[in-house]
Amino acid sequence: MSNLPQLHSSSSTIVYPNDLQYEEKRQIWNSAIDKTPAAIAVCVTEQDVIAAVQLAKQQQWPIAIRSGGHHIGGFAMCDEGFVIDVQQLKEIDIDTAKQTVTIGAGVLAGELNAATQQHGLAVPLGTASTTGVSGVALGGGIGYLRGRYALTCDNLVAARIVTADGTCLVVNEQENADLLWALKGGGGNFGVVTSLTFQAHPIGTDVFAVDVLYDFADAATVFERAQAFIAQADDATVAVNMTVAVLLPAPFLPDFLHFKKVIMVVALYNGDVQLGEAATQPLRQLATPIVDQSGVMPFLQLQQKLDVMIPPRVNCYGTSLYFDDLTPAAQQALISVATTSPIPSTLIQLWSLGGAVNRVASDATAFAVRDAKYVLLVDAMAMNGEDEACQAWLRDLEQALRTVSNGTPYINGIVADDTVVARAYRQNKDKLIDIKTKYDPHNTFRFNHNFVPKA
Numbered sequence: 001m002s003n004l005p006q007l008h009s010s011s012s013t014i015v016y017p018n019d020l021q022y023e024e025k026r027q028i029w030n031s032a033i034d035k036t037p038a039a040i041a042v043c044v045t046e047q048d049v050i051a052a053v054q055l056a057k058q059q060q061w062p063i064a065i066r067s068g069g070h071h072i073g074g075f076a077m078c079d080e081g082f083v084i085d086v087q088q089l090k091e092i093d094i095d096t097a098k099q100t101v102t103i104g105a106g107v108l109a110g111e112l113n114a115a116t117q118q119h120g121l122a123v124p125l126g127t128a129s130t131t132g133v134s135g136v137a138l139g140g141g142i143g144y145l146r147g148r149y150a151l152t153c154d155n156l157v158a159a160r161i162v163t164a165d166g167t168c169l170v171v172n173e174q175e176n177a178d179l180l181w182a183l184k185g186g187g188g189n190f191g192v193v194t195s196l197t198f199q200a201h202p203i204g205t206d207v208f209a210v211d212v213l214y215d216f217a218d219a220a221t222v223f224e225r226a227q228a229f230i231a232q233a234d235d236a237t238v239a240v241n242m243t244v245a246v247l248l249p250a251p252f253l254p255d256f257l258h259f260k261k262v263i264m265v266v267a268l269y270n271g272d273v274q275l276g277e278a279a280t281q282p283l284r285q286l287a288t289p290i291v292d293q294s295g296v297m298p299f300l301q302l303q304q305k306l307d308v309m310i311p312p313r314v315n316c317y318g319t320s321l322y323f324d325d326l327t328p329a330a331q332q333a334l335i336s337v338a339t340t341s342p343i344p345s346t347l348i349q350l351w352s353l354g355g356a357v358n359r360v361a362s363d364a365t366a367f368a369v370r371d372a373k374y375v376l377l378v379d380a381m382a383m384n385g386e387d388e389a390c391q392a393w394l395r396d397l398e399q400a401l402r403t404v405s406n407g408t409p410y411i412n413g414i415v416a417d418d419t420v421v422a423r424a425y426r427q428n429k430d431k432l433i434d435i436k437t438k439y440d441p442h443n444t445f446r447f448n449h450n451f452v453p454k455a
């Protein structure tokens with residue numbers, strides 16, 4: 001640990017490559033990304049973040065921001081630049097009267113869900129406990145509550161952010177409202193967010209959820225019937241997640257399910273628990289189920305369902321695409337690519353959209369994609385050196401889905417390339433570049449889906 005420049009609080013540290021903690025601190029979820037920053041500021045308070053940004057400004061270091069460290073593109077780390085690590089900003093403050101929640105930028109989704117559920121409340125988050133709320137929210141945030149309450153970013157009502165000049169700004173509808181608009185989907189382009197305030201919703205602690213396993217051999221029927229059901233269902237109440245996966249051997253699985261390729265259909269009924277069973281019945285009869293564990297369950301149990309399939313750290317190759325509809329051609333293309341996935345630990349997730357997500361105007365927030373009916377998230381997790389096979393399969397997948405998807409990526413599920421910003425931000429791109437130019441003219445925060453400031 002270095003005694004060179006200090007941050008603000010005594011428990012904060014700056015970790016350099018020769019320090020013992022360096023290897024641990026530079027690790028992120030996607031272990032295929034191996035970056036070696038010049039230094040990592042491990043912040044404990046907002047004052048530490050301000051001190052870290054001011055230090056970077058003096059040294060003219062570019063900054064990467066590390067919260068939950070789960071972005072597939074490894075944006076949380078950089079080569080040679082300065083990482084500001086906000087993982088230890090863990091406050092959670094719930095205002096039960098206003099049903100709002102203010103959190104520190106290091107809170108994880110599982111931690112926030114556990115806290116809000118003590119009051120029967122929930123903030124719409126993603127489906128995994130280990131992701132950072134900050135990264136999820138700033139890039140969108142698609143989870144089970146999307147149908148009624150839209151994206152995580154749509155529920156952001158205020159924030160505090162340290163911008164490139166080292167000042168901390170209050171962001172809400174009254175103050176710096178342009179930044180509030182930009183933070184709703186514009187990612188880590190504008191500064192280090194130290195706290196976020198969300199609208200929470202009184203969902204109670206129990207929900208009705210569909211939880212069915214179908215044989216992948218029935219994929220054609222499952223996709224066709226699921227599409228027909230979703231097209232006529234009330235999209236505010238029913239959010240459907242279909243995941244093609246191979247079940248890895250686990251003590252809680254019977255032998256006949258080991259290494260079986262399945263389609264998991266998981267859906268939340270976001271309404272009166274008593275009505276959920278009847279309203280979602282068709283999802284349990286898409287084909288002959290292998291296992292059907294649908295029923296009333298704690299919301300927290302539903303939120304933790306995917307966690308067992310996600311290693312704490314893994315070499316991951318993934319992509320993301322939206323679909324305007326699940327046409328027969330799209331269904332066929334998805335089945336083809338799922339059939340050829342090279343390794344067992346691949347998740348091919350297809351989630352219904354619509355509902356509140358699509359009722360927000362495409363220019364009302366930075367997050368522009370408000371017309372797609374489905375989003376696909378693909379994660380090929382190479383656990384035994386299958387990295388090249390995963391990358392080759394992913395290239396084939398992108399080619400195969402090019403014409404049947406709408407070609408737009410979900411920015412929280414795709415690595416950076418020259419085309420992503422224009423494809424994902426559509427008509428909002430120019431306004432985002434203007435806001436970037438105003439708050440970060442030298443592109444200090446550049447390790448992201450980057451809006452290059454105007455010269």
Ligand SMILES: Cc1cc2nc3c(=O)[nH]c(=O)nc-3n(C[C@H](O)[C@H](O)[C@H](O)COP(=O)(O)OP(=O)(O)OC[C@H]3O[C@@H](n4cnc5c(N)ncnc54)[C@H](O)[C@@H]3O)c2cc1C
Nearest residue numbers: 067068069070071075126127132134135136141142188193
């Ligand atoms: C296992 C897994 C499951 C997932 N499930 C879902 C899901 O269900 N729904 C969904 O929508 N997405 C999901 N995602 C994608 C997820 O939304 C992104 O990976 C997201 O970036 C994770 O945020 P993080 O804080 O963990 O990541 P980080 O890598 O720490 O952050 C990503 C980037 O966000 C920005 N950022 C983060 N914190 C701040 C901050 N405080 N201030 C400014 N910028 C910041 C920075 O650019 C940062 O580099 C999943 C990802 C994984 C790996």
